Amino acid sequence: MSSNGRCQGDERSKNFIRSLFSDDGSKSTPRKVKQQDNRRTRYNEKKAALKASRTRAAKANVQEDYTAKDKEVNKSIRKDKRDHIDNLVKQAKEAAGQGNLRELYMVTMKLSNKFQQTYKPVKDKHRNLLQ
Template sequence: MEKELLWRATGRGSKRQSTSTFHEVLDHKKHHHKEWITVDILNKIQERRNKKAAINTSRTRAEKAKAQAEYAEVNKQVKRSIRTDKRKYVEDLATTAEKATREGNMRQLYDTTKKLSGNRRKPEQPVKSKGGRGNHQHLRQQNKWVEHFEELLNRTAPPNPPNIEAAPTDLPINIGPPTIEEISMAIRQIKSDKAAGPDNVPPEALKADVAATAKILHILFNKIWDEEQVPKDWKEGLLIKIPKKGDLSNCDNYRGITLLSISGKSLQQGIVKQDEGLRRRPTS
């Protein structure tokens, strides 16, 4: 129980420290206007607001008529500029998509296509039970997914397991915790632009300063080695369902991916780095 409390505190403290620093330094991405809206258009829009205000503050009919004419002209310029810039924006995206296709950059192609399509999301497809009966209640839908993935992931043991013979000699495997150098290499090999796990720490947060991150994780990994206990978040994962082809009301037409803690992955990679030299050593 004391170990569990220790690792809850350690895991939460490390997570809070990482996420708070990440938000403090980078802040959240803010969208004030469409991507194709340029600075020139924003200036014209502000000018249009000023012309609109001039109409409301006109004292005579002549001043009001003049202000209305000026507003109408600026309004035409704003709409014309928006159409022109949006057309150029779409053409540039199409060029980027063609280049990504030629180079085989599927991620850039997906992101560009998503922008071109307007990021429209379809409502989630209700899934049917095993008997083929539909059910639209949210809680029961969740229960159907729980039942599906429990059956999919919790397979029974094979009736005839393979007979693996024991090695004739014990191999000199390093059973110590990963070194700072091994942790640094593991952090650098983590792919960017990946979703965070339950601890909400993305890869970019760890890779922002590899040396500092490696020192922090080295202390944590040594605690894990001594206490033989890992943070609770590292034992959990976020299960995401990805639709495949076919009837999307059938759970079998989805595949699941699990988002794990990036820090936990770095520990796994550090252990792998320890054994790489042993695996590459020629056998007699």
């Protein structure tokens, strides 16, 4: 037991769990970290502005401003998603034009959200890994 009365195993497991999550406690995936950070900072700004405003009219104005900003951010997120999908479609068309079925299959799986690429090592007939 440590000085605060907890088992060290608990502390180790909590540290391990904390290492899986980012500093703010949310699970961090490469694509979503930026969006989560933007939303979290906007939420904190909104909360601080609402606390700082003292009258109902001021609170209503702050609410309107942040509603408009929220709509803009959501529009930009939707646009980014559309651009990403359009890029994948272009890749699929190029792969189909070149007859590259592997690339076409991988892009199709990405578009259907069932993408799990496995990297299997390539071996020659003597079972030696090819570099």
